[in-house]
Amino acid sequence: MRKRWVALATLCALVVLAQTPAPGFAEALGDDADRVVVQFRTGVEGQSTTGGSQARSLEELGFRTLRVPAGQSRDQFLAELRSQPGVVSAAPEARVFAALAPSDPYYLANQAAYLNQIGTPAAWDLATGNKQIVVAVLDSGTDLAHPDIASRLWENSLETADDGIDHDANGCINDRNGCRFIELTTDRATRCGYSSSARTGAVLDDHGRPGSASHSHGTIVAGIIGAAGNNGVGVTGVAWNVRIMTVKVLDCGTGKGGAPSGDISDVAFGIDYARRMGANVISLSLASAPGDQTADQPILRQAIQAAQDQGIIIVAAAGNHQAGDSQVGPGYPAAYTQYPSVVAVGASDNLNGNTWASYSNYGPAIDFAAPGSNIVSTVRSDLGLPNPYGVAEQGTSFATPLVAGMFALMMSRNSRLAGADYIQIARDTATPAAPAPHGQNWAGSGIINIGAAVARVPLSLSGSVLNDWKDAPAGTDVRASIDGKECGAVLSTTFGVVSRYTLKVKPVAETVGCGEPGKTVRLTIAGVAAVPIFLWGGPDEDIGMANRDISTVSPPPGTIVVQTLNGVWSNIAHLDLAGTLPQSLSYVPNAWGVALHWDPLKPGVDGSGGYQRFARQAPTYVSDWTAVQTYDAYWVNGASANIANINPNPRPGRVIALQAGWNNFVYTGTSAAVADALSDVGGKYTQVLQYDNGARAWLSFVPGQARYLSDFGGLFTLKVYWIFMKEPASLTMR
Numbered sequence: 001m002r003k004r005w006v007a008l009a010t011l012c013a014l015v016v017l018a019q020t021p022a023p024g025f026a027e028a029l030g031d032d033a034d035r036v037v038v039q040f041r042t043g044v045e046g047q048s049t050t051g052g053s054q055a056r057s058l059e060e061l062g063f064r065t066l067r068v069p070a071g072q073s074r075d076q077f078l079a080e081l082r083s084q085p086g087v088v089s090a091a092p093e094a095r096v097f098a099a100l101a102p103s104d105p106y107y108l109a110n111q112a113a114y115l116n117q118i119g120t121p122a123a124w125d126l127a128t129g130n131k132q133i134v135v136a137v138l139d140s141g142t143d144l145a146h147p148d149i150a151s152r153l154w155e156n157s158l159e160t161a162d163d164g165i166d167h168d169a170n171g172c173i174n175d176r177n178g179c180r181f182i183e184l185t186t187d188r189a190t191r192c193g194y195s196s197s198a199r200t201g202a203v204l205d206d207h208g209r210p211g212s213a214s215h216s217h218g219t220i221v222a223g224i225i226g227a228a229g230n231n232g233v234g235v236t237g238v239a240w241n242v243r244i245m246t247v248k249v250l251d252c253g254t255g256k257g258g259a260p261s262g263d264i265s266d267v268a269f270g271i272d273y274a275r276r277m278g279a280n281v282i283s284l285s286l287a288s289a290p291g292d293q294t295a296d297q298p299i300l301r302q303a304i305q306a307a308q309d310q311g312i313i314i315v316a317a318a319g320n321h322q323a324g325d326s327q328v329g330p331g332y333p334a335a336y337t338q339y340p341s342v343v344a345v346g347a348s349d350n351l352n353g354n355t356w357a358s359y360s361n362y363g364p365a366i367d368f369a370a371p372g373s374n375i376v377s378t379v380r381s382d383l384g385l386p387n388p389y390g391v392a393e394q395g396t397s398f399a400t401p402l403v404a405g406m407f408a409l410m411m412s413r414n415s416r417l418a419g420a421d422y423i424q425i426a427r428d429t430a431t432p433a434a435p436a437p438h439g440q441n442w443a444g445s446g447i448i449n450i451g452a453a454v455a456r457v458p459l460s461l462s463g464s465v466l467n468d469w470k471d472a473p474a475g476t477d478v479r480a481s482i483d484g485k486e487c488g489a490v491l492s493t494t495f496g497v498v499s500r501y502t503l504k505v506k507p508v509a510e511t512v513g514c515g516e517p518g519k520t521v522r523l524t525i526a527g528v529a530a531v532p533i534f535l536w537g538g539p540d541e542d543i544g545m546a547n548r549d550i551s552t553v554s555p556p557p558g559t560i561v562v563q564t565l566n567g568v569w570s571n572i573a574h575l576d577l578a579g580t581l582p583q584s585l586s587y588v589p590n591a592w593g594v595a596l597h598w599d600p601l602k603p604g605v606d607g608s609g610g611y612q613r614f615a616r617q618a619p620t621y622v623s624d625w626t627a628v629q630t631y632d633a634y635w636v637n638g639a640s641a642n643i644a645n646i647n648p649n650p651r652p653g654r655v656i657a658l659q660a661g662w663n664n665f666v667y668t669g670t671s672a673a674v675a676d677a678l679s680d681v682g683g684k685y686t687q688v689l690q691y692d693n694g695a696r697a698w699l700s701f702v703p704g705q706a707r708y709l710s711d712f713g714g715l716f717t718l719k720v721y722w723i724f725m726k727e728p729a730s731l732t733m734r
């Protein structure tokens with residue numbers, strides 16, 4: 001560990017402090033007053049943080065935590081750093097604290113008292129959580145062996161062994177269930193037994209000690225969010241089937257009254273880790289001291305911005321205050337109002353009608369309130385307690401995970417919405433809060449209503465807008481209806497030649513008569529019915545549907561099927577009864593002289609099939625095609641005309657044998673996208689062709705090729721096609 005810090009100190013000295021080396025720079029443990037957070041110029045620090053998972057890490061952007069050199073004050077060191085051309089920013093380290101610790105642990109199954117107040121049971125009728133949704137809990141760690149949590153832990157599949165190796169090169173060693181970001185200080189070394197600042201997967205909750213009245217902060221928070229539910233054991237989390245990612249940023253309890261504490265830079269690094277590792281929601285039951293502006297740091301803002309750009313919702317506690325405190329505003333990160341993705345949570349007194357909880361900070365930044373008193377949850381199972389459950393007496397720390405759990409349930413219901421959509425739905429469904437005696441904002445949009453919020457989540461569809469499986473123009477009207485009632489509308493957009501739509505379909509909770517489980521959703525494109533139709537999913541089904549292309553479909557032939565002869569060679573279908581030639585081709589004008597039928601098994605010069613021929617004016621021995629079958633495809637050199645046949649109305653189930661090489665066939669299935677129509681032979685063909693008799697031109701479709709590069713996108717009933725097969729296969733018409 002000493003080598004790591006010496007190497008960092010040397011690097012910094014070379015880049016920034018070449019003329020003023022600092023002996024002993026990294027040796028002393030020190031406290032927060034002895035550390036600063038610096039961003040060095042790297043050449044990429046000004047680049048946008050947008051780009052999803054490709055956004056740069058905080059380390060790549062040059063952020064580091066440094067010790068103040070011996071013989072200098074922190075202010076002197078900051079001034080010196082800020083004067084250097086290689087430094088973008090330098091700020092003092094700031095501490096954050098858990099909002100409150102719980103009381104003596106014991107098991108008490110009274111969750112319904114407050115979960116009913118915020119509509120949670122109604123939410124469970126639609127969603128109980130989805131294991132694809134990951135909630136990162138930035139706290140004092142988690143009891144990984146807890147019977148209500150162990151089966152709900154997020155796992156990093158690339159870190160399977162405790163071998164001291166960072167297998168996935170993400171900057172954290174053996175981070176199987178999460179990562180620890182705790183800077184070593186004298187106090188933490190003495191009171192917590194820490195010996196290193198190394199970032200590792202050591203994320204066990206060590207808050208408190210056996211017999212202490214204050215312990216298990218992180219385990220409590222994790223359990224409120226995602227303790228396994230409906231399993232006959234202990235308690236239930238709000239979202240009992242999501243995955244909990246543990247990010248340890250709070251220590252064993254070196255704060256006031258034994259509360260866990262941490263550093264603002266480690267919170268930033270924890271947010272950054274959660275973003276990079278795929279979290280959907282980040283829960284922060286921590287806050288800086290109210291009014292502590294040193295906590296507003298570039299490193300924290302950078303981490304939040306990157307998370308917001310990636311669509312992550314950050315739920316942060318407003319923090320607690322004691323009677324007589326001069327500062328009552330939310331601490332950071334909750335204090336940020338410039339980041340829409342940061343949701344600041346105050347506490348309501350669920351023991352007194354969900355009025356303002358007198359311990360909860362308040363101010364303009366607050367977005368929601370949730371119950372914060374006597375919340376039952378999991379506690380550490382290594383403390384020798386009869387049952388690893390207890391009551392958290394009061395605190396915004398325990399209101400915050402209720403809100404995080406709400407967002408996790410909403411995402412479980414529809415994982416495809418933007419972060420702003422979930423937040424707006426939560427605002428629209430919140431229960432208005434009674435004014436507080438101080439007259440200031442303490443609940444934002446109101447008390448969360450989890451049941452109403454989940455019920456208000458729309459079904460969403462996105463994909464391409466097509467006409468006969470070819471891209472429609474920009475501005476094409478797309479509408480959704482349920483039982484004849486319009487429940488959503490949008491205009492398509494285009495990216496180059498590709499047409500796209502994103503449509504939200506209203507639930508019945510928003511508009512009477514609209515979506516609910518089991519309902520059929522029908523779409524129209526410019527007023528024309530589109531395929532496919534969609535089903536509103538039932539409980540615990542994700543109703544966010546992406547890459548769902550929709551298309552109008554030209555109607556199939558009516559009573560009469562018309563085909564065009566171009567006066568030269570035309571490729572057409574025989575739709576009459578089987579029979580001998582030439583009598584069975586009586587529907588073709590008498591001017592025709594030769595008909596050709598492709599036989600993929602006929603020996604040819606190149607071994608790839610050949611034509612069978614019938615010549616009307618030649619001796620019989622010239623012709624080897626003497627009988628025609630219904631649905632045979634053939635070429636004829638008839639006069640220019642439109643020929644008509646009675647529609648044979650082919651039944652589904654017809655099977656045709658396709659041989660290696662080229663095959664000429666009549667499609668008798670229901671009109672469908674090429675990939676769907678040919679699903680039986682998917683991966684076994686390289687090209688589909690159609691000859692446009694009227695234009696005397698070949699049209700082509702190549703599987704896997706961009707849609708706009710193919711001439712057609714669907715196969716249509718009673719049309720004639722060619723297909724090149726890599727191997728023999730059978731195709732069933734459906």
